Amino acid sequence: MSEKYTINPARYRLLQDGSGSAAGPVIYWMSREQRAEDNWGLLFSLNLALQNQKPLIAVFTLAGDFLGATLRQYDFMFGGLAETEKNLEALNIPFVVLKGNPPQEMAEFVRETGAADVVSDFDPLKIKRVWKRDFARDTKARFWEVDSHNVVPALHVTDKEEFGAYTIRPKITRKLGEFLTDIPAPEPYALNNHGIKQANNYTEILASLNTDKEVKPVKWLKPGSAEGKNNLELFISKKLRGYSEERNDPTLKGQSDLSPYFHFGQLSPQRAAWEAFTRAPESESKQAFLEELIVRRELADNYCYFNKKYDLxxxxxxxxxxxxxxxxxxxxxxxxxxxxxxxxxxxxxxxxxxxxxxxxxxxxxxxxxxxxxxxxxxxxxxxxxxxxxxxxxxxxxxxxxxxxxxxxxxxxxxxxxxxxxxxxxxxxxxxxxxxxxxxxxxxxxxxxxxxxx
Ligand SMILES: Cc1cc2nc3c(=O)[nH]c(=O)nc-3n(C[C@H](O)[C@H](O)[C@H](O)COP(=O)(O)OP(=O)(O)OC[C@H]3O[C@@H](n4cnc5c(N)ncnc54)[C@H](O)[C@@H]3O)c2cc1C
Known part of the structure; x- marks a missing residue:
């Protein structure tokens, strides 16, 4: 069957071939990519749902203590999720937040809804891999993984830990022509009829978390996909031209300040790379920015994926x-x-x-x-x-x-x-x-x- 959204098959893989025959919905397990736009995982889920004529639900599993995250980080994350929920609603995709132990909650939700397919985000961190392993053990659904964080999918670039930027750079560069593309915009999904509607109150959720509240939220950088895009625009139009000179001077504002948006998946790194690549004139600054954004960032994913002792x-x-x-x-x-x-x-x-x-x-x-x-x-x-x-x-x-x-x-x-x-x-x-x-x-x-x- 043809796909509505064209996705390079190197971006996704089947983690577990469950029965896939259940009548229930397709679930997009949003985790690293907390956005409705420019998200290959969501597009892949839409393709699956369309092909099988099934409803689609986006689910976020909330761990109350994620690697010692504090109020500051939860505040930024929830600011983004509230916006993403609205954006998903506009696409007619319900957004469910499950609190508790992520793999258990997800397995339970899959049982309740009879979901046939679950689509997850690629993430090299140990904790996420444990979640997926535990969930896979407890489910009969087909279980997928999509890499929407790396321009060239991490597992397609190489199958081993790289020595440095000098070894991964040529491998990435060789494939950039194929992967550094625009990303299709999702259209509202007409087939959603399962009646799930959850309006999440993020202020209440935040207050209920047993997290370190001493580290306060910041005010100078606003969360969310729209702010991420605004910052990207500002960077490309005003700051990028001076990047190679100014980024190493901590008294200047020469960096893009995009890392929090990438970290929480509120902005797609591929979107940032595509806009810089297609709109900025050739210059040392453009090269330097793309080197950091693509090569260095993807080298970090490579290190953490292939070296499980990355923090030891x-x-x-x-x-x-x-x-x-x-x-x-x-x-x-x-x-x-x-x-x-x-x-x-x-x-x-x-x-x-x-x-x-x-x-x-x-x-x-x-x-x-x-x-x-x-x-x-x-x-x-x-x-x-x-x-x-x-x-x-x-x-x-x-x-x-x-x-x-x-x-x-x-x-x-x-x-x-x-x-x-x-x-x-x-x-x-x-x-x-x-x-x-x-x-x-x-x-x-x-x-x-x-x-x-
Ligand atoms: C000790 C140490 C700790 C760091 N901790 C983090 C961290 O927790 N989270 C984090 O995202 N980055 C971290 N970095 C990498 C880098 O310093 C930040 O990504 C960068 O400063 C973020 O600011 P920016 O988005 O304004 O960067 P810009 O200079 O505008 O770069 C654009 C993007 O390129 C990527 N990038 C830039 N520098 C690097 C780098 N050295 N390695 C990998 N990717 C890079 C980031 O995704 C960044 O958002 C750390 C570096 C060091 C040396």
Whole structure:
């Protein structure tokens, strides 16, 4: 049967071939891609529903404690979900939120509705893979997975952990012509007749969550797909031309600020790449942006998918483990514990300013993230402790935390992942080093400190 929406078959795979014969609806299990537009998973679900003449329901399973997420992140997520619910309603697709243990809730919902097919989002994080494994064990539905996060689907680019940007780049670039395309807009779905209607009250849901409420929502960046698109427009029309020069200066607003929208799936990375690719004139800045948005981001998905120890010392390469072990007992000039780091109480004004930027804004500048994590390595008791603290703080305060980019960024800074060996020095061994003077040469550190004090 022909498909209404043309989708490259490399974007999806069958995770489990259940009976598929049940009379019930198709369920789109929305998780990483929390949007109604530019979403291959939703389009794939629409195709299935149309082909089988079945209703379609979008379901979000809400875990009350997702990798230590705080009020800040839930607030941003719910802001986006409220908008997505409206957008789905306009497409005549009901949106159901299930609270509790995600795989159990989903299996129960599938039983109740007699669903024949469940379509999920590709996600390399361990917790999501456990959810899917547990759900698959408990269901007879056919179970699918669609990659709507990577421009070139992660499992199509390569079947192994890549060494670095230099090995994955040619593999991605070779396939960009095929995958970097426009994305069809979904049309309202006429066949929905199952009578499900759930109006979700996100303020109530948020209040009911037993989550850390100390980390407050941010006001400077508004959640949702419409805001994500506005920010993309602003970036392409005003900021992109200066990106290669300005993105590494934390006193300027040279970055796109799109990572929270990508993280919560409120904006499609392929949409961002397509708009930049087709609309911006050729320039160093355009190349640099597409390199970060496509190659670096997709390298992070590759690392987390193929290396299940992505957030552990054991996940580092042998050369990095050896050099960090060789320098394990080196004398540290300063040692701080988690609480001192968290409060920004180190001896160094620049590091403390970066920590404050993250605590207040929920988004530390990209350049400072590298410096910040490297100093945690330098001033911690051990590399394991440094890794633990960096992941904990990143996940707790960053709007875009709990993301493959975060685990990979921390592993790059502390464990040399995707990097090479550098000149040996105390504590770091051969892991790349960064220092205060290097920052001073790059930007006005006093201004950055004043901006974040
Ligand atoms: C220690 C450390 C922790 C990090 N934690 C996170 C995190 O939790 N979440 C997160 O999304 N990113 C993280 N990064 C990567 C990067 O710093 C952020 O993606 C970027 O700063 C986000 O801001 P932006 O969207 O304005 O970026 P822009 O510079 O405008 O880039 C556009 C997009 O490209 C991608 N990108 C940019 N830099 C990188 C990179 N180094 N690696 C992978 N993708 C990249 C992102 O999707 C980003 O949104 C981390 C990096 C380090 C070194």
């Amino acid at each position: 010392f054991d996940g580092f390469k042998d050369w990095a483990k050896k050099t960090l072990n060789d320098h394990r007992d080196d004398k540290r000039d300063y040692i701080y514990n988690e609480a001192q780091f968290e409060k920004g109480e180190t001896h160094e004004d620049l590091w403390n300013a970066a920590q404050k930027e993250m605590i207040k804004k929920g988004k530390m500048h990209g350049f400072m993230r590298m410096y910040w994590a490297k100093k945690i390595l330098e001033w911690s008791e051990s590399p394991e402790e440094a890794l633990r603290i960096a992941v904990y703080l990143n996940d707790k305060y960053e709007l875009d935390g709990r993301d493959p980019n975060g685990y990979t960024g921390v592993a790059w800074s502390i464990g040399g992942i995707h990097d090479r060996a550098w000149t040996e020095r105390p504590v770091y061994g051969k892991i790349r080093y960064m220092n205060y003077n290097g920052c001073k040469r790059k930007f006005d550190t006093s201004l950055y400190i004043a901006m974040n004090s």
